[in-house]
Amino acid sequence: MSEQEPQASAEQAPAERPARHGPPVADAPQVLDARGQASAKLLAQAAGTNAIDSGGGHDVPWVRVAPEHLLAVAGRLREGAFGAEMLHLIAAVDYTERIEVNYFFLSATKGHKGQVKVDVPPEAPTLPSLTGLWTAAGWFERETHDLFGVVFEGNPDLSPLLLYEGFEGHPGLRSYPFNDYQEW
Amino acid sequence: MTTPQHTDTLDMMLNMGPQHPATHGVFRMVLALDGEEVMDVIPHIGYLHRGSEKLCEGESYGQVITLFDRMDYVSNINNELAFVRAAERLMDIEVPERASYIRVILAELNRIASHLLFLGTYAIDLGAITPIMYAFRERERIQALFEATTGARMMHNYLRIGGLKEDAPADFEPRVRELLDQLRAGVEEIDRLLSLNEVFLARTKGVGIIDGPTALACGLSGPSLRGSGVAYDVRKDHPYEVYPYLAFKVPVGQAGDCWDRYYCRLLECHESISMVAQCLEQMEAGPIRAAGRRIARPPRGEVYVHSENPRGDIGVLLVSDGTDKPYRVKVRPPSFCNLVGLKPMMEGAYVADAVSILGSLDIVLGEVDR
């Protein structure tokens, strides 16, 4: 399964990327191994009809779901056969016309790994919070809000975690400059 | 005698940090105290936030390795390994066996060094001023070996995508063997001094208890999680490099208190020593770097790889757009996730226990803040 091409237009990119010379850019082959396939089955089972897209490589399968189905899918991942006791990571990636928030789940006892991708529009990035299911979600979401501006409804505390109060802007976004930013 | 419901007392807010001898770096903890008991703990981090993940987007893959060195500045090799494995998985590179063995040897020695630092600093937080001297003496031995092998005592920048920067020196094997004997004796010395000391037991037994399910929900990993009885270790459950060919034991606690977390780390030192010995037996001569271009240009795609840091599960999400600089690098720092467990552990603790509990989590702020 191929990734969507990240459109980093030259004006918005923080670093000036010169035009590439040489052979065209290849896509990484994403092939699931045996463990990954077993996890993919359980992941598909948990996602059910909510899965828009799926894929994955090695032992980490992924599905893409819509933001409104995230809470339900996460709940099924936790309670169902997948058995995700641990929310491993919430990572936001800024593909300029959308922000893709990745949720990584892990079952410590059964050894399954799974990834759920959710796309949010950059002008109104809102997602339901998973703090009710995993306490770990609290700080992950707080950091994502800090650096990317994604609002997680239901998170009790979205105050800045890594940045200080009164910091303007969200430095994680691709549009945030490397150098010309607010000095304390 | 006053009854609690008739006296309206205010909680006293005690601020510990960011400059405090016991908070292991620039970490700020605000404790709401009712007399001597801790009612609430509000951690404040971000004092060491350097924007490492953002910086990665402007540096080539070889330069990103140096950034990873500095995230968890105590376990450098393990951090480099986490990133380099992610890049290798994305580019589908197979690392030569000798390089993999040397990587694991250095990673396990790094683990011992990191745990020695924990043993020393945890003891001095509690008031025992001698184990830290012994621990750092042993650490110096390990760092001398690292200096001979990688060129630096701490920020090694030794691992490369596809292998190592250069082969180990000629006297590597006898030197490591001698080092292992010294480390074994050193760790046992600290064990004899500290583990069953009555005052140490009084300060750590039954303090900061967290049970397995809560720990998993909070995202704990590594010895902090294993102290609560959950036998989850990335080297065991999702083995990588040459770990499948090594026989080792994963120490697991039962009570989930500070002593269990401490003892798990102590036992892990012994396990790491035995793992390094096995690696030395199995290692053979050979190439130490897979053939490839010096400037890595992975294909487009993303990959998520996690490894066992001394502090827990370090995960690296690497998104590449085909250029020589990563598009996005996201790190799952184990200390960051372990800090979430601070609040459940502090329930019913005293002020003096706050230091003990924080120390037992073994956090490194460079990793928490990035």
Added chain:
Amino acid sequence: MASRPAQLVLLAVIAVGVAAVFGGFVFVTRWLGAPQELTALTLVQFAVALLALVTLLAVAGMSLVWLERKELGRMQGRPGPTRVGPFGLLQPVADAGKLLFKEDVAPGEASKLIFFASPLLIMVPGLMVWLTVPLGPTLVVRSLDLGIFFFVSISVLSIVGLVLAGWSSHSKYAVLGGIRSAAQMVSYEIPLIMAILGVVVLAGSMRFEDVVALQDGVPYIALLPAAFAVFLVAGLAEVGRTPFDIYFAESELVGGPFVEYSGAHWAVMLLAEYLNTFLVGALAALLFLGGWRWPFGDLPFGAAVAVMLAKTYLVVAVIFWGRATYPRLRLDQLMGLGWKVLLPLSFASILATAVQQFYGWPAWTLTLLSVGLLAVPIALQMRGQGRPASAYAARLRAGAVAVAAQPRPARAAAGADGASAEEEA
């Protein structure tokens, strides 16, 4: 830092000075004897004796600074001070000099009068006690018949200074530290006094010289090991030494009641702590180890003083050894130890002593009783904490989850894979 010859000269000057003061002290106390009438000469005598005493105590305190740093250093695998003077002997002089040159700061909100008076309130009782504590056969300013009683009643006064130091600093940490230190010291006074009372019962006198003379055959440590243990532990808690130094623990309260003090005032309080440590050592040597007499009996003056000082420094070295080894006890654990273990033990010890004296039993019965009493808390501790802990540790070691090694792939295959893995961008 001065050059090596200059250091040696300084060391020689200090040694000569101390010897002169010591000689003056000996002269005043020994050859002039205890004055009977209050004349002008008596006043001069007293003045010289007091000045000499204070100087000697300051030197003793500084020698303890040196001893502690050397001993701790050696136990931690490092040499300790070596640069300032031969064997680092001038290190305390350098420390004192540094502290005296520092700026005297007081917090803005602090009550200045009490802030600056508190170090004196801590130091003076510690010095006053030394009027009656002998360091040799006649080496004491005034030998009182109620010497032990005098020591007990005066030494308690320094607690007031400690609390005032914490309170007057107007800082949360200092107030907490002051209150904790007061609680700790008050609760350990009673076991300390009870332990000393056991010795008084045995000796039948409160005079230090009598207690020493009556230990000619058997030192009281052999008769009352439980009382000695209580005395040592309670003495540690009184002085505020590890494992009982929670109230100025660096890593928790960053200095406790002393956190706002700097310079000369800090030096005074530090000296007070070392003097108290020296006092505990001297008292242990006098009351339990036979002072300057056991096991040699009558010795010439110099040898007797040397024996006494040797015993004192031995106890002090053990106290420092404890600092190197143990972590700190939490405050509630500390109070629990004092009230629940030491207090009953000390009461039982006095009871045993009284019973033995009343019925006239032979001395070894007292030893037996005392050892039995001491064994009770030790056995309870081992049964409640020590044995279960080591059994638990063994369980954890055995219960580690074992991961088996998988066989490695064949060498040729691995080599081929390694060579063929390439990625051309």
